[in-house]
Amino acid sequence: MADKRPTISVRSVNCPNCGAATTVRTFGHAVNVVCMSCRSILDAKDPGVTILQKYRKAVPQEPLIPLGTRGTLPGETIQREVVGFQVRQITVDDVDYQWREYLLFNPYHGFRYLTEYAGHWNIVSTVRSLPDGDHMPANSGTRGFDNELFRHFQTATATTVFVLGEFPWQVRVGDQVTAVDYVAPPRMLSAEVTADKEVTWSLGQYTTGDEIWKGLGLPGSAPNAEGVFADQPSPYATVTRRMWRNAAWLLAVATLLWIFHLGSARSRQVFTQTFRYDARQIQDASLVTPIFEIDGGPSAVRVETQTDLDNQWMGVGYALVNDDTGQSFEFAREVSFYAGVEDGESWTEGSRSDVVTLPTIPPGHYFLRIEPEGERIGKPVDYRVNVIEDVATSLWYVVTVILVMIPPIVTSIRAGGFESRRWAESDHGNAGSSDDNADNDDGAESDDD
Amino acid sequence: MQTVCEHCRSVVVRTDVDLKKVGVVADLPLEGSPIQLFTEGHYGDKNFIVAGRILYQYEQGTWNEWHIVLDGGIDGWLSDAQNEFAISFPVTIAKLPPEKQAALGKSFTWNETRFTVVSRTLAHYAGVEGELPFEYWDKQEVTFIDLRSDRRDFATLDYSDDTPALYIGKAVEFEELRLRNLRSFEGW
Numbered sequence: 001m002a003d004k005r006p007t008i009s010v011r012s013v014n015c016p017n018c019g020a021a022t023t024v025r026t027f028g029h030a031v032n033v034v035c036m037s038c039r040s041i042l043d044a045k046d047p048g049v050t051i052l053q054k055y056r057k058a059v060p061q062e063p064l065i066p067l068g069t070r071g072t073l074p075g076e077t078i079q080r081e082v083v084g085f086q087v088r089q090i091t092v093d094d095v096d097y098q099w100r101e102y103l104l105f106n107p108y109h110g111f112r113y114l115t116e117y118a119g120h121w122n123i124v125s126t127v128r129s130l131p132d133g134d135h136m137p138a139n140s141g142t143r144g145f146d147n148e149l150f151r152h153f154q155t156a157t158a159t160t161v162f163v164l165g166e167f168p169w170q171v172r173v174g175d176q177v178t179a180v181d182y183v184a185p186p187r188m189l190s191a192e193v194t195a196d197k198e199v200t201w202s203l204g205q206y207t208t209g210d211e212i213w214k215g216l217g218l219p220g221s222a223p224n225a226e227g228v229f230a231d232q233p234s235p236y237a238t239v240t241r242r243m244w245r246n247a248a249w250l251l252a253v254a255t256l257l258w259i260f261h262l263g264s265a266r267s268r269q270v271f272t273q274t275f276r277y278d279a280r281q282i283q284d285a286s287l288v289t290p291i292f293e294i295d296g297g298p299s300a301v302r303v304e305t306q307t308d309l310d311n312q313w314m315g316v317g318y319a320l321v322n323d324d325t326g327q328s329f330e331f332a333r334e335v336s337f338y339a340g341v342e343d344g345e346s347w348t349e350g351s352r353s354d355v356v357t358l359p360t361i362p363p364g365h366y367f368l369r370i371e372p373e374g375e376r377i378g379k380p381v382d383y384r385v386n387v388i389e390d391v392a393t394s395l396w397y398v399v400t401v402i403l404v405m406i407p408p409i410v411t412s413i414r415a416g417g418f419e420s421r422r423w424a425e426s427d428h429g430n431a432g433s434s435d436d437n438a439d440n441d442d443g444a445e446s447d448d449d
Numbered sequence: 450m451q452t453v454c455e456h457c458r459s460v461v462v463r464t465d466v467d468l469k470k471v472g473v474v475a476d477l478p479l480e481g482s483p484i485q486l487f488t489e490g491h492y493g494d495k496n497f498i499v500a501g502r503i504l505y506q507y508e509q510g511t512w513n514e515w516h517i518v519l520d521g522g523i524d525g526w527l528s529d530a531q532n533e534f535a536i537s538f539p540v541t542i543a544k545l546p547p548e549k550q551a552a553l554g555k556s557f558t559w560n561e562t563r564f565t566v567v568s569r570t571l572a573h574y575a576g577v578e579g580e581l582p583f584e585y586w587d588k589q590e591v592t593f594i595d596l597r598s599d600r601r602d603f604a605t606l607d608y609s610d611d612t613p614a615l616y617i618g619k620a621v622e623f624e625e626l627r628l629r630n631l632r633s634f635e636g637w
Binding site for chain 1 (some may be wrong): 479480481482483508509510511531532533552553554556563565567568569570597598599600601603620621622623624631632633634635636637
C-alpha cells in the first residue's frame with residue numbers, strides 16, 4: 001500500500017483584477033500571493049482566486065534581491081529561493097524608519113528571513129526554545145538565550161507598508177505587531193507579539209551585504225552599510241581585548257625589570273664635600289672638585305645639593321666632566337628657602353636641598369665644576385655636594401607605563417564611541433526615547449505566573 | 450480508531466473489529482508539507498512511520514498534525530507548521546487550566562518543566578487522511594494553545610472536548626528527523 005504521490009508541480013494564479021498570471025513558488029504553503037502586475041494581494045488557497053487587498057501605495061518599492069533568486073545563505077549548505085518581500089516600518093519620535101524583509105524558502109527545510117536596513121543584513125530564523133527565565137519580552141532588561149546575555153534594544157510597533165511575492169500566512173498592508181529586539185552582537189534576539197494571540201521569538205545573525213551577494217550569486221555589489229546597526233559586531237571588540245592583554249604582559253615585564261632594578265642599584269656615594277659661598281665676595285666663586293671614579297656600567301648618577309639657606313636663594317651651575325674623555329654633562333640647579341611668621345602662623349617656602357638624577361653616565365674618572373651664584377645680601381651659605389652612582393630611577397618605568405597604556409586606552413575610547421552610536425538608535429540612547437515607547441507595549445508585558 | 454479509504458475518501462471508524470462508514474471527506478486542500486503517509490523517520494532512539502494526518506485551518510493558514518506510530522506501537526503526533534516541526538505525545542495530568550486561564554504569556558509547570566503560552570489558535574479540521582488514533586468526526590472550531598519552554602520542550606492544550614487534552618514533546622529540526630519517503634517538488 002505504498003503511497004507514492006506524484007511530484008508537486010509549480011502552479012500559477014491569475015489575478016482577477018488585471019488578469020496577469022503570477023507563479024506560486026511555495027507550492028501549497030502560499031496563503032497569500034501578490035499579483036506581480038498590479039500588486040493586489042490574492043488568496044492563493046482559493047481555486048477561484050479572490051482579491052484580498054488592492055494595491056494602495058503610490059510608490060512601489062523594488063526588492064534589492066529579485067523574487068525567484070535561488071542560492072545558499074552564508075552558514076548554510078542548502079539552497080533557498082526568495083519567494084516573498086515586505087517593507088515594514090516603525091515610527092520613533094515622529095520619524096518613520098523602514099526596513100525590508102525577504103522570505104526564503106526550501107520545500108524541505110522551510111523558511112528563513114533576511115532583513116536589511118541601511119545596508120545591514122541579518123539572517124533570521126525562528127527559534128525552538130524560549131529565552132531563559134522570563135519567557136516573554138519586555139521594554140528593558142536582558143534575556144539569556146543560547147548561553148549568551150542579550151540586552152534590550154528597542155520595543156516598537158511594526159507596520160507592514162508594502163508586500164510582494166507570497167507568504168505562508170495572511171499578510172496585509174497595515175498589519176501591525178509589537179516588535180521587541182534584544183542584542184548581543186553579532187546576534188539579535190527578537191520577539192513579535194500579535195496582541196493576545198501569538199509571540200514568536202527569532203534569532204538574527206548579522207551578515208554583511210557582500211556575504212549575502214556572494215551566497216545568492218547576485219550581480220554587482222551590495223549597497224554600502226551606513227551607520228552602526230543594533231547587532232553589528234564592533235570592529236574594536238576583539239582588538240581592544242587583545243591590546244589590553246598585550247599591555248598587561250608588557251606592564252608585567254616592565255614592572256619586574258623595575259623591581260629588579262630597584263633591588264640591584266648600589267647607590268654608592270663617590271664624592272662628598274662641603275663648600276662655603278659668600279655672595280658678597282667679588283671674586284669668582286667657581287671651583288673644581290677633586291677627581292672621583294664612577295665605576296660599573298653606565299648608570300644613573302644622583303647629585304645632591306644640601307644648603308643652610310635662610311631666607312635667600314642660590315643657583316648652582318654644575319658640569320660633570322669626564323677627565324678621561326673630556327665629555328661634559330652640564331646642568332643648573334636653583335635652591336631657595338624662605339620662612340617666617342604671618343598672623344601668628346609660621347610658614348616656609350622652598351627647600352634647603354636639591355636632588356637631580358642624571359640618567360645614564362658612562363663609567364670613568366670625573367670631576368665637578370661648580371659655579372654658585374646668589375643674592376648679594378644675607379649670610380654666607382654652606383653647601384654640601386654629594387655624588388652617588390648607580391642609583392635606582394623610576395622615570396623610564398613611568399614613561400613605559402604611559403606608552404604601553406596609550407594604545408589600549410585610545411582603542412577603548414574608540415570602542416566606546418562605536419557602542420554609543422549603536423545605542424543612540426535604541427530605546428536607551430542619549431537621545432532618550434524610552435518613555436515614548438511606554439505605550440507601545442501591548443502584549444509585550446511580562447506576565448509570568 | 451478511524452481510517453480514510455484511499456479510493457473513495459470514505460471515513461471508516463473501527464469500534465471493535467467491524468469498520469463502519471461514518472462519512473466522506475473532501476479532497477485535502479492545497480498544502481506544502483514534504484511529509485506524506487508512510488514517510489519514515491527517527492525520534493530519539495525510535496523509528497516511526499506516518500500513519501495518518503489531520504490538516505487544520507485557522508485564520509492565518511494551515512498546519513498538519515501527522516499521526517505517527519513509533520516502535521512498539523506508540524501513538525504520537527508530528528506537528529508540521531510551515532516546516533517547523535514538533536513531536537508530542539498525549540499526557541494525563543489532572544487539573545489542566547480552562548481555556549480562558551491559559552492567556553498568552555502565562556506559565557504552567559508540568560512534569561517539572563515550565564511552559565509558557567506562545568500562541569492561542571482557533572482552528573477547524575480542513576481534512577484528514579490515513580489512520581487516526583481516535584474518532585475525529587463532527588468537530589467544529591476549537592481552541593489550540595501552544596506552549597514552549599526554554600529547553601525546546603513543546604506542549605499543546607487541545608480544547609476539542611469538554612476536558613482539555615495535553616500533549617507534551619519536543620521541537621525538532623527537519624534534519625534530526627532523518628525522514629525518508631518524502632514528497633518531491635518540481636524544480637527541487
